[in-house]
Amino acid sequence: MLESIEVTKKFVGKTAVDSATFTLEPGHIYALLGPNGSGKTTWMKMVTGLIKPTSGYIMYDSKPIGIQSRKEIAYMATEPYFYDWMTIKDVGKYYEDFFEDFSLSRFNELISRMELSEKLKTKNLSSGMSAKLKVAVTMARNAKIYLLDEPLNGIDLIARDDVMKTMLESASPENILVISSHLVEELESVVDRAIFIKDSHFAGLFDLEELRQSEGMSIADKYREIFGHGGQINA
Amino acid sequence: MQYDSKAPIYLQVVNAIKADIVNGTLKCGDKLPSGRDLAMQYTINPNTSARVYQELEAQGACFTKRGMGTYVTEDTEMIKKFKEEMAEEALSVFLRSMKELGITTDESIEMVRSHPKI
Secondary structure, three states: OOOOOEEEEEEEEEEEEEEEEEOOOEEEEEEEEEOOOOHHHHHHHHHHHHOOOOEEEEEOEEEOHHHHHHHEEEOOOOOOOOOOOHHHHHHHHHHHHEEEEEOOHHHHHHHHHOOOOOOOOOHHHHHHHHHHHHHHHHOOOOOOOOEEOOOOOOOOHHHHHHHHHHHHHOOOOOOOEEEEEOOHHHHHHOOOEEEEEOOOOEEEEEEEHHHHHHOOOOOOHHHHHHHOOOOOOOO | OOOOOOOOHHHHHHHHHHHHHOOOOOOOOOEOOOOOHHHHHHHOHHHHHHHHHHHHHOOOOOEEEOOOEEEOOOOOHHHHHHHHHHHHHHHHHHHHHHOOOOHHHHHEEEEEOOOOOO
């Protein structure tokens, strides 16, 4: 279980995350939704342990996030983070050195299915190829929590299908997947729960099938209700 | 598969699989994919695919052999019943749409008979 308890992050002149309290359970794929600048990336970076909350706690299985939990959390940042000189093969080796839970055979399986040649240099990759590589290298870890920041950004339909399949393959009853996106519709069938972040505040957590069954609402409808003009926070 | 995102996805997949059983794409006693493979095949959440099998089993469309997997029902009467139910549903949707256009049932029947595709 991953618990975000009253988590707040203040930067100079701006509160990026404001007292966010919610709980994520294993066995689910979560969409983390909100417009750009709402605090999604900041929250993910705090869970990963890259930045510290100004106040509040993040607990994984009742223990605070720290060095130990970093081994169990796989984070994929939005911005590209490979060195230009690296080939795809180098990226695999780099991850293998860094993470105990990284599987090189799984990585090779994923890149060959995504039709990425291991000889390619990262600086020559198209945005779609680069996005697929980032997902492949992250999902080749055997982590307890996967945090993917905008994995569907700037990629074509076919690449998107590859990315979705890889995410579904890695989902298990023991792990938690969190996918942030502003492409709400793309995630409708893949995620089963959605967390909304509005203006740095937690603005609701919904079970998608429940929403469809009891209210006849899609996740996109809920998004419009919360973020559309005149939308109120029901926190 | 394209989903209607306002309706439960598990029911849409249940209906797609039942249609495959009714039209013979899936045969009596055929083994169905594992929950994980079904999730991949239909690009759905693994919890949704678990629910698909629960629902198919509850309706009698498939059964589970312990430790072996899920199989299409061998009850041909049941499949016949599904066919009738699904045909009935398709027909009532059709008649309802025609009615909305102000076309009577008799007129609809005549239009179906004289349709070039028939």
